[in-house]
Each structure stands twice: as structure tokens, then as C-alpha cells.
Amino acid sequence: MRRSLGITASLVLAVCFAPFLLGQKSSAPAAPAHKPANRKRYCQLGTGFCFKYPTSWNMIGEVFGGNGVVIAPPQAQDRTLWDEITVALIVPPSTDDEEPVTLDGVIEKAAASLREGGQDFETLQRQRRTVDHKPAQMLKVRYREKSTDWVEEIIFIAGPDGEVYSVALKCAPQNLARLEPALAVVLESWMLPESEPPPALDHEPPAKPDSPPKAAH
Numbered sequence: 039m040r041r042s043l044g045i046t047a048s049l050v051l052a053v054c055f056a057p058f059l060l061g062q063k064s065s066a067p068a069a070p071a072h073k074p075a076n077r078k079r080y081c082q083l084g085t086g087f088c089f090k091y092p093t094s095w096n097m098i099g100e101v102f103g104g105n106g107v108v109i110a111p112p113q114a115q116d117r118t119l120w121d122e123i124t125v126a127l128i129v130p131p132s133t134d135d136e137e138p139v140t141l142d143g144v145i146e147k148a149a150a151s152l153r154e155g156g157q158d159f160e161t162l163q164r165q166r167r168t169v170d171h172k173p174a175q176m177l178k179v180r181y182r183e184k185s186t187d188w189v190e191e192i193i194f195i196a197g198p199d200g201e202v203y204s205v206a207l208k209c210a211p212q213n214l215a216r217l218e219p220a221l222a223v224v225l226e227s228w229m230l231p232e233s234e235p236p237p238a239l240d241h242e243p244p245a246k247p248d249s250p251p252k253a254a255h
Contacts, residue, residue, distance in 0.1 A: 077223065080107065085127040087203060090227035092220050102126050111220070119186065121209035121217055123224060132200030141175045141194050144202050148177065148192065157182040162189070169195045169205075170229045180211065189214050193225060203228075 077090035080097065084104050091109050098108040106126020113120050132138045145164070153159040163178040174195045181188055191214070192206040205228060207214075207221045 077227070079227075080109075082107065082125075082127075085203075086231055087125065087127070088227075088229055088231070089125055089205075089224045091123070091224055095220065098122065102128070109224075111217075119210075121207075121213050123221060124204070124206045124208070125224060125228070126204055126206075127197075127201060128194075128204045129200075129202035131197065136200075138200040139202060141173065141196055141202065144194050145175060145177050148194075149179065152179055152181055152190070155181075155183065167193060169193060169225055172196055172198075172230075187211055191218070191221060195228070197230065 076093050078093055078095070078097075079088065079090050081088040082105075085106075092111070095109050095111050098110050100107055101124060106124055106128075108122050108124050110120050110122040129139050129144060149159075149161065159179065159181040161177070161179050163176065165176045167174040167176055172195055174193055176191065176193045178189070178191045181190075187210065188208060189211045190206060190208045192204055195203040195205070197203060205221070205224055207217060209217050
């Protein structure tokens with residue numbers, strides 16, 4: 039399996055209320071306590087997934103031959119040290135003559151790839167989840183690569199046709215808590231377009247004519 043850019047938060051809901059002012063003959067609607075957060079939305083034309091991400095983040099570019107994209111917040115350090123989220127299709131749909139790939143198998147390959155490429159590899163957490171009503175698994179690891187410490191939180195999502203998608207946050211360990219809300223925004227909004235049902239018939243199909251009676255001999 040190809041390694042994501044690193045292998046590659048809960049959606050914040052604004053709560054509105056309208057308290058009534060006592061002693062007033064008439065009251066105007068109160069302003070919401072919090073304005074709903076604006077989000078950017080992205081849809082991948084080739085693979086079909088869509089997701090939202092914070093408006094302060096930027097779209098960095100495509101990866102994996104157009105099967106994925108990288109987003110990141112503004113950062114001043116060298117590009118190789120940036121925190122980022124990669125959203126991608128990492129395993130294409132299976133064909134009739136191929137054995138379907140399991141999430142467990144994908145995770146084992148991902149862990150092996152990170153273990154080979156980094157030092158001091160450590161699995162921090164592994165958890166079953168659901169994303170867009172689809173089975174998913176989360177793998178959180180920590181490792182050192184070229185004298186830099188990294189944490190990756192990768193969510194693998196099983197598609198309906200045997201394909202596998204991933205949403206991967208790669209960041210410095212000290213930035214994980216600050217960036218996990220952005221990861222949750224992506225996961226809460228990540229979705230595949232629903233397949234359109236066949237068009238409904240406006241009328242019943244015409245009945246087949248009865249076979250003519252056979253001539254008597």
C-alpha cells in the first residue's frame with residue numbers, strides 16, 4: 039500500500055437560544071450565542087468523496103495521482119515540517135477476480151510501512167469507528183523520522199465496493215491536541231455521494247399482448 043503523506047475536529051455546532059426579556063411588552067429575537075462556523079468544502083472529482091475543513095486552512099495540492107489532497111493551516115517553518123491532513127483513496131475498488139482488502143489488512147501494512155521508515159515507532163491507539171455510516175478504524179502512532187518526532191492519527195474508511203479511503207493527520211506531538219478539532223471537522227463532514235435510485239415510472243408498463251390462439255387442425 040502506498041504511504042500517505044505521513045500515511046496519509048468533532049464538528050462544532052453553534053447553539054442558538056432566544057431568551058425572553060421579562061417586563062418588556064415586546065421582545066426582539068436575541069442574536070445567536072455563537073455564529074455557526076464557516077467551512078470550506080471540497081469534493082474530489084475522480085474518487086467522489088467530499089469533506090469540509092476550517093476556513094483558515096489551505097488546500098496544498100493533490101497526491102496519489104489525483105486520488106487525494108493535502109490541506110494544512112498557515113505555518114512559518116520549512117514545508118517538510120508542516121502539520122497537515124491528507125484525505126485520499128488509498129485502495130481502489132476491488133474487481134471480480136480480486137480478493138477484497140480488509141481494514142485490518144490495510145492497517146497492518148500501514149503500520150509496517152511507518153515502522154520501516156521511522157525510528158522509535160510506537161502504536162498509541164487503535165479504535166473502531168463509523169464514518170458516513172461506513173465501518174472505519176483509527177490508528178494513532180508516534181515515530182521519529184530524520185530526527186523529527188511525528189504523531190499520525192489515521193482513520194481508514196471502508197467503501198461500498200471494496201475500496202478503502204483514509205483521513206490522516208500528521209503533526210508534531212505538541213500540536214496534536216490543537217489540531218484534532220480540525221480532524222474531527224473533516225471526519226464529521228466526510229461523505230461519499232449517494233447513488234441515485236433508478237427513475238420512477240410515471241405509468242405502468244404496457245401489458246404484453248396475449249398469444250393468438252392456435253388454429254385447430
